[in-house]
Structure formats: C-alpha cells, structure tokens
Amino acid sequence: MATSRKVTLLSSDGESFEVEQSVAVESITIKDSIEEGSAGNPIPVPKVNSKILAKVIEYCKKHVESAKAEDRVDDEDLVAWDADFVKVDQATLFDLIRAANFLNIKSLLDLTCQTVADMIKGKTPEEKRKTFTIRNDFTPEEEEEVRRENQWAFE
Amino acid sequence: MAETSIHRKSSGDRPNRTDKTNPPLPPPLSPRDLISALPDAVIHRIFSFLPLQDVVKTSVLSKRWRPTWTTATDLVFDEEIVARRGSTLDFSSLVDSVLIQCISPTVKRFHVIRFKYEKAHRPKFDLWLRFAEGRRVEDLSLLLVPTTEPPTLYILPRFLYCWSWLVRLKVWTCCFSLGRTIRWPCLKILVIAISRLSDDILEGIFRGCPVLESLKLWGCWGVKNIMIDSTCVKELVLFGLRDSNIQTIWAPHLLSLRISGDWQPHAMLRLGDVSSLVEAKLDFSIRVLTDLPCDEMMCSHMLKETFQKLCGVTTITIGAWCFQKLSLLEMEGVPAPLSICQSLTLHVDIIQWDLLGIAYMLRISQCLEKLVICLTGLPLSMYSLDEESKESFNYDEEDFLCSRKGNFQCLAKHLKRVEITIDNFGLERLLALIKFLLGDALALEKMIIKANLNMGHGQEHVRATILSKLLVVSQNMLSYRRASRNAEVIFSHSFK
Numbered sequence: 001m002a003t004s005r006k007v008t009l010l011s012s013d014g015e016s017f018e019v020e021q022s023v024a025v026e027s028i029t030i031k032d033s034i035e036e037g038s039a040g041n042p043i044p045v046p047k048v049n050s051k052i053l054a055k056v057i058e059y060c061k062k063h064v065e066s067a068k069a070e071d072r073v074d075d076e077d078l079v080a081w082d083a084d085f086v087k088v089d090q091a092t093l094f095d096l097i098r099a100a101n102f103l104n105i106k107s108l109l110d111l112t113c114q115t116v117a118d119m120i121k122g123k124t125p126e127e128k129r130k131t132f133t134i135r136n137d138f139t140p141e142e143e144e145e146v147r148r149e150n151q152w153a154f155e
Numbered sequence: 156m157a158e159t160s161i162h163r164k165s166s167g168d169r170p171n172r173t174d175k176t177n178p179p180l181p182p183p184l185s186p187r188d189l190i191s192a193l194p195d196a197v198i199h200r201i202f203s204f205l206p207l208q209d210v211v212k213t214s215v216l217s218k219r220w221r222p223t224w225t226t227a228t229d230l231v232f233d234e235e236i237v238a239r240r241g242s243t244l245d246f247s248s249l250v251d252s253v254l255i256q257c258i259s260p261t262v263k264r265f266h267v268i269r270f271k272y273e274k275a276h277r278p279k280f281d282l283w284l285r286f287a288e289g290r291r292v293e294d295l296s297l298l299l300v301p302t303t304e305p306p307t308l309y310i311l312p313r314f315l316y317c318w319s320w321l322v323r324l325k326v327w328t329c330c331f332s333l334g335r336t337i338r339w340p341c342l343k344i345l346v347i348a349i350s351r352l353s354d355d356i357l358e359g360i361f362r363g364c365p366v367l368e369s370l371k372l373w374g375c376w377g378v379k380n381i382m383i384d385s386t387c388v389k390e391l392v393l394f395g396l397r398d399s400n401i402q403t404i405w406a407p408h409l410l411s412l413r414i415s416g417d418w419q420p421h422a423m424l425r426l427g428d429v430s431s432l433v434e435a436k437l438d439f440s441i442r443v444l445t446d447l448p449c450d451e452m453m454c455s456h457m458l459k460e461t462f463q464k465l466c467g468v469t470t471i472t473i474g475a476w477c478f479q480k481l482s483l484l485e486m487e488g489v490p491a492p493l494s495i496c497q498s499l500t501l502h503v504d505i506i507q508w509d510l511l512g513i514a515y516m517l518r519i520s521q522c523l524e525k526l527v528i529c530l531t532g533l534p535l536s537m538y539s540l541d542e543e544s545k546e547s548f549n550y551d552e553e554d555f556l557c558s559r560k561g562n563f564q565c566l567a568k569h570l571k572r573v574e575i576t577i578d579n580f581g582l583e584r585l586l587a588l589i590k591f592l593l594g595d596a597l598a599l600e601k602m603i604i605k606a607n608l609n610m611g612h613g614q615e616h617v618r619a620t621i622l623s624k625l626l627v628v629s630q631n632m633l634s635y636r637r638a639s640r641n642a643e644v645i646f647s648h649s650f651k
Contacts, residue, residue: 094189101197109200116190117204125215133187137218146215150252152236152244153211 007034008042009057015050016042019057026060027103048099052092056099059085059108086115090132191219195226203229203264208236211253226259234269234300246270247279254286262290272299272328274307281312291320293341298348299328306349316363327373331356337363348373349396354380361385374399374416383409395419395439403427414439415474420450423457426464435465438474438502455480466493472500473516475531479504482512496520497569500527510588514563523565526592527574530585566596573602578609586628590635599639604629606648618650 005021009030025031030043045053062085066078086093093112100109119131129136138146147154190198202210202224210227213220230253237246250267265287270276280297287295295318299309308330317338324339325346333355342364352375361367361383368389372378374396383391383406391409393401395416404412405427413436418424420441441457443450458480465471471494473481478501499520503509517523573592575585593602606625608618629646637644 090189094193097193097197101194109197113197113201114204116201120201120213121205121209123209125212128213129216132190134191134216134220135188136216138215143215146221149256150211150214152249152252153208154215 009053010042010044011048011050011053012046013049015053017050017053017057019061020064023057023060023064026064026107027056027105029102029104045103047102049095052095052099055085055092055096056103056105056108060105063107082111086112191217195223198223199226199228202227206233206236207231207253225256227257228259228262229264230254230257230262231264231266232268232270233266234271247276250283251279254283257290260290262287262292264294265290265292266294266296266298268296268298270297270299271302272307272309273302277309280309284312284315288314288318292318293320294323295321296323296325297327297329298325301328301349308351326350331360335359339364339367341366343368345369346371346373347375348394350375351377353377357381361388376400379403381405404429407431410434412436416440417442420453423453424461425457426461429464430467432465432468434470435468436472436474437461437465437477438472440474440476455483459484467495469496470498471496473502475502475504478502478509478512481515482509484515494520495522497522498525498527499523500529502529502531504531513588517563517565521564522569524569525572525574526570527576528585528588529576530578563595566592567598569598570596571598571600573599574605575603576605576607578607586632589632593635593637593642593644595638596642597638599637599642601643601645603645603647604632606646608648608650622648 006018007021007024007030009017009019009024011017021034024043025034030045033043048056062078062081066075086096088096093115097109097112097116100112120128123131128134136143193201202213207230210224214224215221232246232250232253234246237244237249267283297309301307306328308328310330310332311326313332313335316335319338319340321339322341323344324342325344325348327348327350329347329350331350331352333353337359343366345360345364345367348371352372357378365385366387367385368387369392370383370388370390371392371394373392373394376398378401380403381391381393381401386408388406388409390411390413391404391406392413393399393404393415395401395414395418399416399418401424403425406412407428408431409429410431411434412429412432414424415436415438418439418441420443441454443454458477462481499516501513501516503512513528517526570592573596575589577585589602589604593599608621625648632646633644
C-alpha cells in the first residue's frame, strides 16, 4: 500500500488541503469512505470549515509522525504538544469537538472532551454557568426542586 | 411560564436536525452558549471524564441540562464520593437513587469502586447487576474491598456468566461458582483480584471467552496450573499475595508475561512452554521465612530456571529482588545461555554488587539495543549476605569494569540507547558504569540521564545544594571519552 499517496480534503467553505493518506485515515469516517470507494477526489468534508480542518490536519499529522518515532521521550513531548493544541478559545474548542465527532477521530475527541471536562470539574453550578454562558431558566422553586432530587451531589 | 412555552413553539418551527433517539433540541438560550448546543452523545462523552457528582450537578444548570445526565452512558460509583462528605448518606442508597433516575437504554460502563463488602450486601449487588444486565453494560467493574479476614467474597450471580456483550470485566473480592458455564463471547479484558479460583474455573473461563486478550490475577488463591491454549490471549499478569500458589504456567501463544508481588517460597513457580513470549517482566519477590540455606537455594534455582526459559524474549524488565538474585548467580559463575534480548530494563539498588548483575546481563544479552537502569534508591534490607560473600564484593568498580572492557559483544555492535533514572544521590554510584558504557559502546546514539529529585516538605533549602552537586557531577560526565562519535548525552532533572 503506497503510504505516500496523497488525498485532497475539501472544507465546507471550499478550501482544499492536500494530505498524506496515512494522515487522512486517522479519521475513521474518511478511512471508511476511501475503502468503500465512495470518496470523490477531492473528498468533501461538510460541516467543517477551513480553519478547523487545518487544525484537525495539524493534529493528525503530529500524531501520525510521533507514532513512527521510536523515542519514548517524545511521549511526554506529545502530551505537552496536545496540551498546547487545546489552548484555544471556546468557540474553536467546540468546533474541534464537533469536527472530531463527525470525522470520528477518537484521540482528538477524547482530548477535547477531556479539556472541556477539566473546565467543568469541581466547579459550582454558578461558576459553570459563567464559564459557558449558560442562561439559568429555572425559577427559584424549580431549582430548589432539582437540587433536592439529588441532594448528595450538591453538598 | 406560558410565555416561555409560546416562545418555544414558534422557534420549534426552525429546521432542526434530529436523530431518532433525541427529541429536537430547543434553541440554546444564549448565542454564546456553545456547550448546550452539543449533541447529547458528545455531552455524554464529556461526562465520561467527570466524577459522578459533577455529572449529576449539571442537572441544575438549565432546563436543557436537567435530563441530560439521566441518559449518561457511564456510571462510576466511587466510595470516595461518600467518604469525602461528612453526610450520613450511605453508598448503597446513593447508588439506588442514581440507578432509579437513570433512563438510558445502554450504559457502557458500570463501575462500583472501593465498596466495603459485607454478606448483607449480596441482594443489593444482585439487583444492581440486574440493572446493568438490562442496560447491556460492556465494561463492568466490581472493585469490592474485603471487610473480614478471611475475606467474605461476593458470589457472582448466575446470570452474570452469560452476558454476551461484556467486553471488560474487573472483579475484586468475588467468587466464581464451580459448575457454571461461562459464556462471554466478546470479553477481551479480565481482571480478578482477591478471589478464590481453581484450575477448573480458569479452564472454564478460557473456554467461554474465545476472544480474551488479557488476563490479570491479583492475589488469587486456589489456582495451581495455568494452561492457556487459546491463540488470542496475549497478556498475562500475575500478582502474588497471601496464599498465591501457582505452580506452572503453560502458554505457548502468550506474548507478554508479568510476574509481580510476593510469593510463597514453596510456590515453585515454573514456566512451561512460553515460546512465543516477546515481553517479560519479573518484578516479584519471594519471602523466605526461614534462614535455611535450602530455601535460599530453592529460590535461586527457581529464578535461574525461569530466567533460562526467557532467553528468547526480546524485551525484559527485572525488578530489584530478582536482579539481586541474578547478581548472585554471576558471582557464583553460573553459566547462562545467551539471550536475544533487545531491550532490557533493570531496577537496581545502590548496592555495590549490582554492577556484577549488570555485567552478567550485558554478557548474555548479545543483541542488546536498549538498556534502561532505574535506581530504586531503597536499600533492600531483606537481602543479607554473610561476611564471606561481603568480602568478595569488596572490589573497586573501575577496576572491575576495566577488566571487562571489550568483553561485551552488545556494546561493540548493538547498544544504541541507554536510559538511567536516578533519585537524589544515585549519580555518583553509577559514574563508573556510565564512564565505561560511554567508553565502550561503539554504536551508542543516546544516553539519557533523568534525575527525579525528591524533596521532602520544608527542604527547599536543600534543593540548591543537590542541584549544584548534580551539575558538577554531570559536567564531569560530559567530559568522558566517548567511543561513538554520534553519542548524545542528555541530562534532565525534575523535582517532585
């Protein structure tokens, strides 16, 4: 199998990205469509705009390259690289989550979900609402009722 | 109230992509509220990284969030949820109340962790497992903590033995019943700890789990012989405790074997056919209760035999206790078959005679490409030598190594990478060895020295002293003659 084969990915806003096939198949969605032969060339990636697609490709490239390297020292470097990769604003982070979900890239989905989980962990509901700009549409009585249902969690 | 519902109805006309399981999402209440707009499946994935109380707390964020946690696909009940709160809520009631509210048709992960099990809990657990069965749990963990001595074991209910979708199973302090047919056609990972087993039960497990890949037995008793015929089982981990008494292991298709923990001297663990083994980790110890020399001899003998069986293994890790025994073998001049080991990790103490052991390993591992040495830093006082032997270990390290120059074939051709991990004070002890390796390894590409420096509380002032000492030593080291032109020496340190 020619690993240096390249494929072209077309973002939702019409920009094309040429990548190695080994990088593109980090996405199970793309891998499946290539294997089924149903992928055109370029392969359209709806729902993912060029800014996000560029980042996703950057992630996949880095991970494919590190998998090849034998150095175990790079493992720690990769973790640090990942941590930097997700230091983005919320909008980009959630776009990355959606893209990883649609493209079915498990490691990226896990990384981004873990990041959001870290933003949620240990916070009070008020803090969470503030972080994510969630509007509280409960009346005080309703909110009290919800808290009572699972009192142990709110103690 | 009426206003908001009208508001919803009109915006319900907006085309919303819906899948069959989720009702159409109401529009997010704030345009910057991106998280609420995520599909439930993704939110559940985020939940899988959070402890249960954070998941449940999301119910109060807004109306959209109220029911979301009840369809969560991961239920992890850790006893510390209750332990941390001073409340009188007990663990069982908590689990009950959560299970009643959980309405998801599938729960992928169901874990009960650190539950102090008593006999009276049995019906409760049977009920919870019925729940898990109904939700087609794939990943089940019952990590129960024994409360009595000898431990009261939870007898696994009959219906558990034929969960056809189970992929991962971890049980502690449980008991398998004889005579039940086990049918887990999807099971890949099985961990059994602090349980009573038998050769028959184990055979039944292997028969009923055709795709089993990994088996870990921690502190189990009752098993004497492990015979693994299946070509799927790749990994076996045995951790000895209490009366663990395994005598033989026969697994011709096994790829990875690890033996750790404390074993009884009469265990006489013997390896049968393990010809496919690629990776082996021996970090166990045998507690010799008597001073009788025959007990010591039995241990050495067993270790020597075990080690001989591992000559075809390419990646080997040896723990401190095993390594010391092997060093003894070197001292006694026991001839050893050559090993094709390519990657070797050794856990050593800072005792003088470990150099002998290292020399022994270098001698027999003629294809060695990677050597990793971890200094444990704790003198193993369990191991004591008589005065006579101590004398023979009184040697000068540099002399010893110099006399071995050019003796090790791996150094001449193969050794590419050396990693040494030390703690606060270990570096000086290894200087002679580092000098020797640098001077003799012709193919060396990288030597990495990692110092994990342990600072106790209130010892920050000591930091500076240790660091400066390390710097001096490392500078000396960098000036040693290198046999390989490409050799890179990397020195890193971190404080804990």
